[in-house]
């Protein structure tokens with residue numbers, strides 16, 4: 001079994017609902033997003049899947065979030081834009097994009113250098 005991880009980042013604002021504290025106000029983060037995939041079979045180039053292909057898919061998803069107020073997006077109309085909900089949403093969207101021979105293992109979202117959430121089913 002091979003496991004690969006790619007990392008990208010985006011900057012956006014959010015506001016936590018049902019939360020008491022300063023994060024109930026609109027504020028911003030630069031989120032770091034790590035996507036881990038796994039699979040068994042390497043291609044002729046010795047790759048499970050090209051890192052560039054994974055990064056391209058992740059970038060396309062994160063472009064929808066970059067420099068937005070996350071609360072205003074369809075993805076977060078129902079789900080509070082916490083690191084947890086970001087990780088789950090990105091997992092679902094990545095899983096729909098990557099080649100069938102690889103599976104998304106987990107998505108890790110760093111909200112700051114010292115705090116992250118991981119989603120895996």
Ligand SMILES: Nc1nc2c(c(=O)[nH]1)N=C([C@H](O)[C@H](O)COP(=O)(O)OP(=O)(O)OP(=O)(O)O)CN2
Pocket residue numbers: 016023027081082083084111112117
């Ligand atoms: N489990 C979660 N807890 C918190 C989340 C989250 O997504 N999942 N998010 C927040 C807020 O977004 C907040 O911005 C985080 O701020 P804070 O914890 O205060 O951390 P800071 O980096 O801003 O400040 P320090 O005090 O320096 O740590 C809160 N919790």
Ligand SMILES: [Zn+2]
Pocket residue numbers: 014023027028029111
């Ligand atoms: Zn925040």
